[in-house]
Amino acid sequence: MSKQLHAHWSSRLAFILAVTGSAVGLGNIWKFPYMVGESGGAAFVLIYLICIAFIGLPILVAEWLIGRRGQKNPINTMAEQARLNGRSGLWTVVGISGVLGAFLILSFYSVIGGWSLSYTLGSVTGNFSGQDADGIGALFEGMLGNPGMMLGWHSVFMLLVIGIVARGVTKGLEGAVRTMMPALAVLLLILVGYGMTTGHFGEALAYLFNPDWSKLTGSTVLAALGHAFFTLSLGMGIMMAYGSYLGEDVSLLRTARTVVIMDTVIALGAGLAIFPIVFANGLDLASGPGLIFVTLPLAFGSMAGGTILGLMFFLLLTFAALTSAISLLEPVVEFVEERSPLGRVGSALVAGAGAWALGIAALLSFNVWSDPLLFGLNTFDLLDTLTSKFMLPLTGLGAIVFAAWCLDRDSVHRELGLSGAGSTMWSLAARYIAPLGVIVVFVGSL
Numbered sequence: 482m483s484k485q486l487h488a489h490w491s492s493r494l495a496f497i498l499a500v501t502g503s504a505v506g507l508g509n510i511w512k513f514p515y516m517v518g519e520s521g522g523a524a525f526v527l528i529y530l531i532c533i534a535f536i537g538l539p540i541l542v543a544e545w546l547i548g549r550r551g552q553k554n555p556i557n558t559m560a561e562q563a564r565l566n567g568r569s570g571l572w573t574v575v576g577i578s579g580v581l582g583a584f585l586i587l588s589f590y591s592v593i594g595g596w597s598l599s600y601t602l603g604s605v606t607g608n609f610s611g612q613d614a615d616g617i618g619a620l621f622e623g624m625l626g627n628p629g630m631m632l633g634w635h636s637v638f639m640l641l642v643i644g645i646v647a648r649g650v651t652k653g654l655e656g657a658v659r660t661m662m663p664a665l666a667v668l669l670l671i672l673v674g675y676g677m678t679t680g681h682f683g684e685a686l687a688y689l690f691n692p693d694w695s696k697l698t699g700s701t702v703l704a705a706l707g708h709a710f711f712t713l714s715l716g717m718g719i720m721m722a723y724g725s726y727l728g729e730d731v732s733l734l735r736t737a738r739t740v741v742i743m744d745t746v747i748a749l750g751a752g753l754a755i756f757p758i759v760f761a762n763g764l765d766l767a768s769g770p771g772l773i774f775v776t777l778p779l780a781f782g783s784m785a786g787g788t789i790l791g792l793m794f795f796l797l798l799t800f801a802a803l804t805s806a807i808s809l810l811e812p813v814v815e816f817v818e819e820r821s822p823l824g825r826v827g828s829a830l831v832a833g834a835g836a837w838a839l840g841i842a843a844l845l846s847f848n849v850w851s852d853p854l855l856f857g858l859n860t861f862d863l864l865d866t867l868t869s870k871f872m873l874p875l876t877g878l879g880a881i882v883f884a885a886w887c888l889d890r891d892s893v894h895r896e897l898g899l900s901g902a903g904s905t906m907w908s909l910a911a912r913y914i915a916p917l918g919v920i921v922v923f924v925g926s927l
């Protein structure tokens with residue numbers, strides 16, 4: 482049953498902020514800078530940009546396009562679009578796996594969001610000041626070993642997410658991104674500004690932008706491809722749900738270009754904020770959550786002004802995590818709201834409570850329930866692997882194949898405002914390059 486009055490974004494800018502809020506997350510602030518440094522600097526950035534342009538961007542546009550045509554939650558949208566275009570009802574699986582994927586990811590994403598909240602408070606109360614490496618490491622281990630504490634922060638984080646989403650698309654989602662995204666940008670600018678004063682900014686620039694083609698291997702190209710997908714929050718019903726609140730007047734290609742540029746600029750900015758601190762303090766660029774939750778606090782604890790810089794950094798991380806988490810809850814809530822008698826608030830509570838409960842199993846993986854559950858993986862790793870390695874690529878593949886091969890070609894090109902060479906480029910990217918790219922990542926990651 483479709484709703485009579487379906488919400489709409491109040492402006493193109495609001496839509497851009499919401500999408501960027503979803504896209505900008507741990508992937509930008511922690512993973513991207515690290516990947517660039519490890520994989521040949523500018524050489525890697527170039528490959529990544531190519532992947533974004535030919536794979537990420539077409540899939541982003543495909544999800545918006547399908548969602549805008551449906552004006553409903555991803556599951557009903559896929560079912561209806563398949564029927565209207567004379568295709569098999571099996572295409573509904575793309576919507577189901579998107580909504581389910583978002584739900585599963587939210588459950589453990591909220592646990593990490595809770596860490597971020599905890600560290601934000603920890604920087605205010607001066608937990609890190611004067612600590613040595615062992616002390617900081619013990620703080621992190623202490624948190625992981627304390628299920629009660631993690632449950633508390635996971636619950637607070639999820640309540641914030643539910644509270645925002647319950648208020649609806651314009652009041653809740655837009656309200657949140659209108660304040661948090663500018664704040665995020667300002668915090669990032671200040672941290673980059675601080676990086677410039679460390680005397681190690683040039684080193685960070687070189688690390689990020691100096692091309693070293695010898696470091697570029699097949700596996701780094703694969704990593705760039707996979708990241709292009711992840712960084713744009715593709716394959717989880719998010720962009721389809723966000724597209725369902727779009728009116729006809731928004732140019733999808735132009736908007737996608739803006740979002741992709743913002744996401745990349747913020748990722749590079751994060752590198753310029755973090756690396757000078759890392760170099761100035763002789764820290765180790767170790768992989769894993771360690772860089773953010775162990776290595777950086779060590780620096781904040783020992784440098785002048787470290788308390789306020791640490792607070793700004795963890796606030797930035799918290800805003801990035803919150804705006805991504807609300808985008809994970811939205812497709813699930815849209816589905817529950819349209820398919821049940823529950824209103825917006827009730828749907829947000831039910832969907833959020835479900836993800837919260839599953840999140841408890843995920844957070845126990847770090848302490849009392851660390852034993853493998855299936856395939857040698859604990860609950861946290863199982864949820865992560867199932868979603869990121871299987872559900873997301875296959876859902877994204879489904880969306881791009883459906884948009885490029887199953888929808889009426891002329892109407893799609895008209896909708897995207899394409900003609901001549903643009904038409905050919907789009908067809909080439911959407912029909913062949915993007916699907917092939919996703920298949921390569923999928924097979925390569927197994």
Ligand code: PHE
Nearest residue numbers: 504506507508509712714805
């Ligand atoms: N796009 C986010 C990032 O780059 C990751 C994310 C995926 C966030 C899915 C929300 C949902 O960090």
Ligand code: NA
Nearest residue numbers: 504505508712
């Ligand atoms: Na991102």
